[in-house]
Amino acid sequence: MENLEISLDRYFGYKTFRKGQKEIISDVMDGQHVLATLPTGAGKSICYQLPALLLKGVVIVVTPLLSLMEDQVKQMKQRGYSYVTSLNSFNTEQERLTIMRNLHKYKLVFLSPEMLQNQNVLRKLVLIDISLFVIDEAHCISQWGHEFRPDYLKLNNVIDHLNYPTILALTATATPDVQKDIITQLSSVPFNKHIYPIDRDNITLLVKQVDHHHEKDQYIISVLEHYNVPTMIYFSSKKETERVALIITQRFDQLNVAYYHGDLDTSDRLLIQQQFMENQLDVICCTSAFGMGINKSDIRLIIHYHIPTQLESFIQEMGRAGRDQLESVSITLVSPNDHQIPQRLIESELPSLESIKMLWSEIESLSQNELTVEVDPNEWALSYNFSEVHLRFIKNFLEAYGILKYNKYIVSHSSLYEAKIAIINKINERSRYKKHKLNELLNWLTTSGCRRQRLYSKFQSQISPAKYQCCDHCGFDLSQWQPLQSNNHQRVNDYLSQLKSVMMPFYEDE
């Protein structure tokens, strides 16, 4: 087999591997199971894309991120690799059948975790030659991870069912707790650990306390008056992205600003993303929906208008800055009572205890004598206001206790009480845990020590010193920051010359 560097150049046009990639790839090509943590932007996907092209058989990637699936399928196709596909709930029945029939012909297949519950999919997977089974966002398997997915717990059975293909578990953020948990959950897999530090030495950290949330708007305006660099501003609320984007637009004629959140339709989302990549936008006001699969290397400034619910998310979001390793800044704005927003988010992530109790009495009242009663869990979602995540959580419990079968039959009542106690305990435990995670973030905001040390101390013992400026507690003041400023992209407003430059980019005006 040829040297891995040569293959990398041949298939992807990169001359060298980034830190960690080669070691991970060599191991999995060797049939070793690998658990790897790589910082955001370190090129996780190459770790399975290259083996997919080199190994005989199919590489399966389980990922909860639909947008990532679509982006990667697109990217691979753009590179000219057509044997790539994804199976998820957005496929039509027809598409799914076609993909399934030809499954063995693909090199790389992305799957959403819920697809692994589908018996037809499983039966088909057993039949094909799986060269590598990738668990992306592996922290989702850990109940302590910031994005726990109950479906991920079933991966154990799936791996067993598939007769132990080579496993690659990948994640960008995993505390030692979470790493341990991943290993415990997949206890039958002997992992080689590849843990790479996630600290970013080129990002300067600044937390700005203001007395009232209105002052955040003022502060942002004053920052933008001085800095014209690719900027992202994170919000927890869709409405606020729109409001602040409007304020900035009105204040700065020369800045190109847009908002981005999950309610925009797909084509508008694609356009906004690309405008940002092409430097047609200077500032983007977004929710966490923006960023997945965004590969812009020169983002200089990340502002958190609202804080997320835990350090892991914060690290991921601020880590979108400065992928080119140049000096970049993360500013977090905090006003009194700001903790209430993530608190509400946390509460909404779990079903309420009242709704659980009501659902349980409904199930109890269904039938005492008949053994099998047909139910529709989607109806529960409507009556008790469960989100999709809530419903999946509840269904998993009911199934584990042998109460619900095939997603539509109540087959037993005997362990109903037991299950209720267990789910309530679980909800309480999870909510305590999430509050604890939020507190870690809140404590970081009010720490008096070095922000860099405190931010990464949970994740690694060795933290590199800052390459440029460290943080506000180590003497950094924003006025010291002197990045290269962008030239504003001014859209010409003359449709004839615009048309010419779109359709005849090779034509140079003198």
Next chain:
Amino acid sequence: MFTFIILFCVERLKCQRSIASIYHILQGKRAAQTIQDANLYQLTGFFSIYSKLRRSQFDQVTNQLLQSGWIAFDRNNYVYVTEVGKQFLINHQGHFQIEYFDGVRYAKIVDVFIKRFSLTVQTYSNVVMDRRTFMTIVDDDAEKQWVKRHYQMAQNDLESFLVDLHESTKAFLKSIDHSSAQLFVDRLTGYQQVGLSVQQLARKNNASEHDIKMMLTLTYHRFLQYIEDRRPPILLSFVNDQLSLVNQHFMTNSARKTYQLMCKGLTIDDVVTVRQLKRSTIEDHVVEMAYALPELNIETYISDTEFNKIAKAIQLNDNRKLSLIKAYLNDEFNYFQIRLVMARYQIKVN
């Protein structure tokens, strides 16, 4: 513009229909009733011009019209335009050029056309600059495949293809008003130049997102009309396989089946037996056919004398309410006959 379109439709309905029928026309519901409404009230141009319009969005806009007193409901819950609303219609007459909408003919193909066109521009513009990796702005596989095939033919001389395309597109844009042309170009994506989203266009033009969508659709319809009239080969290549759909008769699929059977010589009663449908349903189909096919012979159902009698009654009653016309004719004719004459008469009037 969206408001203007709705008001215009309400005005045409002459207080004889519920407001929902406008929604169905704009959204392009393929139901006999909607197709007849579109024909009867001469709203075929708007048929299906906004297929993604959600009922809640439509209701929101009409509620605003109601609140600002531009439309109102009579006691039958039929909608009409108030004096204030009429003033708006008069003030903006001709301003939006809505007469260029041709939904009946173009709604079926406009999406495919504009996806092919934009994706081709994006692809060729990037590839000609040697940039082969870019995120496509169009996601449909069918359209991507089409562009791929098209590219096989054009790849040998992309530059001259683009020069031609630019020339032909420019000629079209010069034939329309400046702001529509600007909007059209703002939306295009090419090498290192990404088009604006609807949201951004709305902000730039100080209009609503509905307005922007309608303005773009209108321009696309005009583009198609231009291509059909002038037939510039390079633009024609985007729609060659689609144009046969444009002139397909405007009826529901079910009516089309009935029509095919009748072409083989079956009578209404035969079709009732063959298709196992109610007689009234087949009669509906015949009425649809009368709208869609001016050459359809209706003498089997109604004689010349009878036709003239009914036509006169319709004329005198300048009102399209069937029950009134039927009563005026002393119940001498059934609804089917009256509707048939109306369908044919409508075509004569237009």
